[in-house]
Amino acid sequence: MNGVHDLGGMQSFGPVLPEVDEPPIHEDWERRTLAVTLAVGALGLWNIDQMRHQREKLPPAQYLSSSYYEIWQAALENTIEELGLLEDPPEGVRARTAEELVTAFSSRGSYVRPTDRPARYAVGQRVRTRNLNPVGHTRLPRYARGKVGTVIAVRGPHVFPDRNAAPLGTRPDPEPEWLYTVDFDGRELWGEDADPTLTVSVDAWEPYLEEVA
């Protein structure tokens, strides 16, 4: 989705403002939003890509004028409402205990999934990103569409976000896609005035890429 969350390369946001000795959490409500989001997420009623899409599809003005945890809270509220979770909690779903949550969050998950298909591209190969503009969730940023780059790593077959972010309440398509890290020269992305020493990489799934003729 071409949303305002896709921020790479915009030039109107001013300087980055670091905060000296910043605490991990600023407000008590942020603490609760973090915990509730993670705890309800652990019920398994949606996946990370579905929740990312819930955040990025907030109205643009709301997204840009909200803090990080305000975005989390708003997306969580919308999700709970869309699923009717408070009116009609799903059968058999119960709160995770502290032990279950801490164990889950301190364990190693994986987004690698098996596939029979071989990787189509290899390290060192030139590839072009496709000019994709899907209305649903995607993880190919706009600044890196239709650009030629070089594969520098093959990361294995990973869960494919564009299909994993299936509409809420439906089952995602589990077929993974090969994931690559692709390097782009700064001038390929930003033109002749770009920093000549700049390289930017994105992690791109195979359906985002095509061969360079």
Place this chain on the structure above:
Amino acid sequence: MGSDHSHSHSHGHSHDHGSDEEEFSTLSPMDARVRALETLLTERGLVDRAALDAVVERYEQEVGPHNGAQVVARAWTDPDYRAWLLEDADEAIASLGHVGRQGEHMVVVENTPEQHNMVVCTLCSCYPWPVLGLPPVWYKSPAYRAKAVIDPRGVLADFGVTLPEGTRIKVWDSTAEVRYLVLPMRPEGTEGLTEERLAELVTRDSMIGTGLALRPEEVAP
């Protein structure tokens, strides 16, 4: 879900209602809104308050950049560990006990005099929680996410950092579940320092690439 309406209502009429609403009336709108949702979810058995407290404790107290600093200091002092870290960061980091959500597919990228690395997530705020903890506000801000990929030297200037001319700059946009950690250069004059002392020189920003590791004289002994 209507919480906007209900909390503003309780603000206006808190004296007419029960003690819960009076308590809410002293809270900020976000406090009241978040607490209301937590209460509803708790009443329906979907979250457990003790479990929420445990989650907060993990992410606010236990996980943080001190974990990543330990990884970096080990890599600075143990060439075998450094080689392992660059080859298979998942296993090398797990060997020090730093495993968990948002750190499933770690990749460590090494700064050299020739190349400086910087990490961003332009699409949201992906960040390696097990080694760096929760991301700072600036990392999540539109300004950083917009600027890092087009003007990383400008970002470094915002942090008061100037790279030597000729140092190439490489920005890693973490658009998948791969999480990047920068291995900063070991400062000069640190030959005799212990691993523990070296870890004190490793800042969060140096592991994102918006900063450099501190020199010993920049840290109180």
